[in-house]
Amino acid sequence: MRALPVWPLVAVCLSCASRSQVAAPEAPATPFDEARAVHVLQRLAYGPSARDLAEVKRLGVDGWVNAQLQPASAEALLPGLKSKLQAFPTLGLSMGQLVEEYPRPPQEMPPEEKRERGPARVVFERSSARVLRAVESPRQLEEVLVDFWFNHFNVSEDKGVVRWLATSYERDAIRPHVFGTFRELLGATAHHPAMLFYLDNWRSTREGLSQEELRHPRRFKRQAAMMEDAEDDEEAKPKLGLNENYARELLELHTLGVDGGYTQDDVREVARCFTGWSIRQPRKDPGFVFRKVAHDADAKGVLGKAIPAGGGEKDGEQVLDLLASHPATARHVARKLAQRFVADEPPPELVDRVAKVFLDSKGDLRAVYRALFQSPEFQSPQARAAKVKTPFEYVVSALRATNAQVEVTPRLLRHLALMGEPLYKAPAPTGFPEVAGPWVNSGALVARLNFGLDLVGGRLPGARVSLDAFAPKQAPSAVEWVDGLGQALLGAKPSEETRATILAALAEKREAASAVDEAPPVDVPLIAGLLLGSPEFQKQ
Structure with missing residues (x-):
């Protein structure tokens, strides 16, 4: 079999990234609009999962958004997630304890011991927790906001002692304040040793x-x-x-x-x-x-x-x-939030309205988020699939869409680095890009395709996927598999171009196999992997 076709993602993604305006919705939403629900989960969560989509159907889209804006306590986390996080002792330690208990190991120490006893352990547990929370937490909006605000107030663990301080920075300066006021968040980051050092x-x-x-x-x-x-x-x-x-x-x-x-x-x-x-x-x-x-x-x-x-x-x-309290701050923050949640080039009138809410509410972030999420621009059909996922968003959404059982491993984290977004290592104070351009290049997109194929093919340590749950009820044809898996993984049937590309890859593999043996059954992992690498799955 020849190499799999590389998806024409660059042109597709660049076209979506170039949209500068998002129009108002053409018609009011129905009581439950599944397309709207999927859109909300693409932006306010890390993509639809079966559990969260069911929760949106139970509460209604507006009810789910309200619940995310007033999340239950951390004690309400799913038992499985709590258990996984409790297995990471460094998450609860103070900065002083981390410095004392996980010192830089001597050069002669074997690499495996360094990973367990030195700062590498702190780094691994911090990154693992970020992935697990993003995949499994029912407080999805909180996780998206932690990612946004950490990026806004970026520090990099690559700079000296920050590798020991970043755990506390996220836990104590960022996470407690994402639903508070901007002034509280600003003050917490200004006082934190991670920022002072960085x-x-x-x-x-x-x-x-x-x-x-x-x-x-x-x-x-x-x-x-x-x-x-x-x-x-x-x-x-x-x-x-x-x-x-x-x-x-x-x-x-x-x-x-x-x-x-x-x-x-x-x-x-x-x-x-x-x-x-x-x-x-x-x-x-x-x-x-x-x-x-x-x-x-x-x-x-x-x-x-x-x-x-x-x-x-x-x-x-x-x-x-x-x-x-400065008007320029209100506008800057409003634009960045609109860029994250609505479009790479958000409409100026949307930015103006959200900035006014920022000033009128004295920086009440809940009020600001609500104004953004209730805006006609956010709810517009034209806003759907108008942004390209960052590598972190892509990896987490793939794990959620496939209902993967996740135990984070170094190899899984390396995939993020290969795609250009190593966690906690943004190379500049600006953080990682929020817009499509820097993520749309052939190397990064091929890395995404390879991740999807490894994930569903059982070749990714730390993530187990069973495709049986996605199987159609009757013995399906290849087309039925493509459409059925497409609906499950993409939230809609794949485009004609995507369907044709996958069917051509299946036919080529079948032809190569039949030349030496009986024709194999439909290659379901190949279908799923190509769907995860498709243009539709790259967008949100």
């Missing part, structure tokens, strides 16, 4: 701070200890002085946006406000601390607002208050 604010000091002051035997002893605690070989003892990294990303990425009206002077003034926001000792005692000796106590001005001298740690809090 963007180097823990090293930022007022200008003029001298080494002599640091060596003062009493007043500056702890500051000196912090400054001498180098993290990695490539991180020499830090130079004293102002560091603008966090201030710049706070303005450009986290709040106002690149066109938010700030200047380089504002970046510098914000950096001055956050001097002294630091970490006690990143590798030994990684907790937040405000170091008064390192803080610039003089008066400052940010975006035209005067910040009086002597404010101390409150200087940073005033900046966060100012930014969280």
Whole structure:
């Protein structure tokens, strides 16, 4: 058999990514519109699963959305998922415990021991938990929002001690606040040692701070200890002085946006406000601390607002208050959310309406989400299948669609890396792309096709799929198998192009087999794998 045909995904996906407007719905929804239900599960969940689709039918689409916006407590998680998460002890440990109990192993330690005892174990359990929650949690919207906000306030475990801190960052700074206010979420990330370390604010000091002051035997002893605690070989003892990294990303990425009206002077003034926001000792005692000796106590001005001298740690809090309530922040956040949930180029009028809700509600994120999900643009038929799944969305939706029994393995996680989205390792503060373009290339799309074939073919350790549950009742033909599996995995029958491509691959395999033996029965795993690699399954 020749190599399987590569799907013409690039053209299909690019065409869907280029849509810049989403029209209002043409007609009101029926009491239960299955196409609408599938659309909601594609965006507010990680694709339809049999269990969640049944729940949507039970509650109705609006009832399900309301339940997701007011999720039950974590105690209501499915027993199987709770059991799997409890098998990961690192998830519940503090940053200090992780640093102490999972230290960097010596070079001579065998690789298998390193995976069990060193930071590699912390990394594996954190990534495994993210996948398992996304696949199995009934709180699907929460999982989608955790992914969105972690990406918005990105930190990468590839930078030094962040590999030990990222577990707490997601657990304590992101996850508890996705249904709260934007100001709460912003403040939690600003104080967290993972962010302080990732963007180097823990090293930022007022200008003029001298080494002599640091060596003062009493007043500056702890500051000196912090400054001498180098993290990695490539991180020499830090130079004293102002560091603008966090201030710049706070303005450009986290709040106002690149066109938010700030200047380089504002970046510098914000950096001055956050001097002294630091970490006690990143590798030994990684907790937040405000170091008064390192803080610039003089008066400052940010975006035209005067910040009086002597404010101390409150200087940073005033900046966060100012930014969280700024109209540019409302618009930036509204656009990013609309880009995630509606279209790569969301309609400006939608962004304007959602931004107004953000301002009127003082950043109440539940109100913002509700305005977005109830918008005619979100509910429009034209919004359906208008976005391309990220690698994480693709992998999780494939596991959910096939009702896979998942026990995460390193190989399963490597598939994400091959597709370009290694968890917790976005290479820049911007996080992973939310739009189609960067994900639409032949190499990444072939990796998706191979993942689908491995998954349903039983060649993916950590995920077991039984296709018997999808079998038509009577002895089906190849066409009936393609249509039946297509309905189950895609939420609709496959397109004529997809059907023809799969039937041609089946005929070619059958012809090759019949030349040497009896013609085999219909190759169901091949059908399922090609459906998971089809253009329809790449889109949401």
